[in-house]
Structures are given as structure tokens and as C-alpha cells.
Amino acid sequence: MLKKKIAKLTGLKESEIPGSYQIIGDILLIKMKIKSPTKKKKIAEAVIKILPYVKTVCELKEIKGELREPFVNVLAGSSTITTHKENDILYKIDVNKVMFSKGNLLERKRLLSQIKEGETVIDMFVGIGYFSLPIAKLTKAKEVIAIEKNPTAYNLLTDNIHLNKINNIIAIQGDCRIAARTFGGKANRIIMGYFPGTEQFLPAAIWMAKPGCIIHYHNIYKEKELWDMPLQQIEEVCKAFNKKFEVIIKKKVKSYSPRTLHTVIDFKVI
Numbered sequence: 379m380l381k382k383k384i385a386k387l388t389g390l391k392e393s394e395i396p397g398s399y400q401i402i403g404d405i406l407l408i409k410m411k412i413k414s415p416t417k418k419k420k421i422a423e424a425v426i427k428i429l430p431y432v433k434t435v436c437e438l439k440e441i442k443g444e445l446r447e448p449f450v451n452v453l454a455g456s457s458t459i460t461t462h463k464e465n466d467i468l469y470k471i472d473v474n475k476v477m478f479s480k481g482n483l484l485e486r487k488r489l490l491s492q493i494k495e496g497e498t499v500i501d502m503f504v505g506i507g508y509f510s511l512p513i514a515k516l517t518k519a520k521e522v523i524a525i526e527k528n529p530t531a532y533n534l535l536t537d538n539i540h541l542n543k544i545n546n547i548i549a550i551q552g553d554c555r556i557a558a559r560t561f562g563g564k565a566n567r568i569i570m571g572y573f574p575g576t577e578q579f580l581p582a583a584i585w586m587a588k589p590g591c592i593i594h595y596h597n598i599y600k601e602k603e604l605w606d607m608p609l610q611q612i613e614e615v616c617k618a619f620n621k622k623f624e625v626i627i628k629k630k631v632k633s634y635s636p637r638t639l640h641t642v643i644d645f646k647v648i
């Protein structure tokens with residue numbers, strides 16, 4: 379629909395216009411296949427004319443590195459900072475500095491429905507609070523310990539805690555493997571919302587787990603590695619800590635690249 383309207387307004391071929399995009403607050407993020415800066419600008423200006431609530435259009439170039447930092451190119455408008463509202467929660471975000479995993483909506487709903495009264499939840503890779511803010515505000519969890527390494531994401535997280543008037547999130551800036559030392563045996567639930575290479579953080583997670591703790595372990599695996607490799611990785615770490623584990627659910631969340639999947643395993647540490 380949007381594609382057709384852009385084509386009409388710009389005179390470009392529909393095949394030159396991207397079919398998918400993401401709206402965060404008043405910013406539209408789009409991946410472009412075409413190379414021409416003039417055509418990209420034309421598309422962005424048309425978007426602003428067609429969708430009056432969009433103030434900025436950014437081309438999403440890549441998301442890179444350990445801190446999953448995005449790189450965007452502003453095509454129309456100016457500010458890359460916006461406030462996104464979802465389920466009554468406000469998320470202040472700078473789309474040029476941190477990623478917002480809006481696509482994981484179902485996964486977040488599934489997680490929220492499981493939180494029990496009085497739980498201490500540890501979010502090892504909190505970002506700007508995509509999981510932690512709704513848990514703190516919308517469930518009966520006692521507290522959320524929210525750890526983030528990237529100072530920019532951490533600052534946005536603390537802004538978001540104030541913006542949403544939340545008082546049961548303990549925000550910590552630093553590497554979760556170091557922060558974990560302070561929280562041995564403290565967690566009823568642990569969220570490991572980061573990949574690839576999440577297996578290297580399993581020892582810190584198991585260290586923080588109370589008996590009966592549920593760990594939500596996200597990672598990337600090749601189809602042919604499922605499910606032996608992740609289960610073996612979990613087993614090895616549990617064994618080293620003299621613990622056992624029980625799988626609650628193992629799920630393919632979405633395709634990541636050809637024959638490679640974003641997966642989540644919920645398991646209980648016993």
C-alpha cells in the first residue's frame with residue numbers, strides 16, 4: 379500500500395521501493411537496496427508526505443559489534459531520538475545508537491505472561507529496557523536487576539525508568555559477567571536477550587540462579603545444530619556448577635540468515 383503510494387508520488391518503479399519498514403515513535407526505519415542517494419531521498423520525502431506522523435526517515439545500514447550498535451543514515455527530517463509508546467510504556471530511544479527489537483513482540487508477551495508475584499528477575503542484556511520496563515511496570519515481580527554494558531543504552535534506560543515512574547528496577551552499567559559476581563543465587567528468572575555467542579554468558583547466568591530459577595536463553599544456531607548443540611552447552615555449564623536442568627520449552631523464534639535461526643530455550647535450574 380505504502381509502496382504503491384510512494385511510487386505514484388515519486389515516479390519510481392515499485393521494484394525500487396522497499397516493501398518493509400519499521401516505525402519507532404515518529405521515526406521510520408527502512409533498508410534500501412537501491413544505491414542512488416537522490417532516489418533514496420525522494421522515497422524518504424514521499425514517506426513524510428504520505429505518513430504525517432513520521433517526522434524522520436532513516437536508512438538502516440547495519441547493526442554491528444558486541445554492543446549491537448546500529449548505523450543509520452538520516453534521509454529526511456533530523457532527529458534520531460524519539461519516544462515510542464507500546465502497551466502504555468514509553469521507550470526513549472536514539473535509533474542511531476541502540477537497537478530496538480520491536481519484532482520480538484510475541485516473545486515479549488510470552489515472557490510477560492510467565493512472571494510470578496515476588497520474583498527477582500535479572501535481565502543480563504537490558505538495552506533500553508525492552509523486556510525490563512514492562513516486567514517492572516505491568517507484572518507483580520518484586521524487582522528487576524537490569525544490566526547493560528553500553529553507556530548510551532544505559533543512559534536511555536535510566537531516562538526510561540524515570541519517564542515511566544518505575545521504582546523497582548536496579549540499573550547497573552557494566553559487563554554482566556562482572557556484575558553477576560554480586561548476585562550469586564539471587565534470581566528467580568534470568569533473561570539472556572542477546573546473540574550471537576550467548577553461550578559464553580551461561581556460567582554467569584547459572585551463578586546468579588536460585589534453585590528453581592528459569593533462564594530464557596536466546597541464541598543463534600544453524601538448523602543442523604538443533605537441538606543437540608545448545609542442550610550440550612547448557613549441560614556442560616550446569617555440570618560445572620554441580621546443577622541439573624530441565625527444559626521447559628525450546629523454540630525457533632525467527633530466521634536469522636539462511637539455515638540459521640534465532641532460538642530460545644527456557645530451562646529450569648535445579
Ligand SMILES: C[S@@+](CC[C@H](N)C(=O)[O-])C[C@H]1O[C@@H](n2cnc3c(N)ncnc32)[C@H](O)[C@@H]1O
Pocket residue numbers: 444445446476477478479502503504505506507508509525526527528531552553554555571572573
Ligand atoms: C541485542 S541488544 C538486546 C537488548 C534487549 N534485550 C532487547 O531485546 O531489546 C543486546 C544488548 O546487550 C548489551 N550487551 C552486550 N554485551 C554485554 C555484556 N557483556 N554485558 C551487558 N550487556 C551487554 C548491548 O549493549 C545491547 O544493548
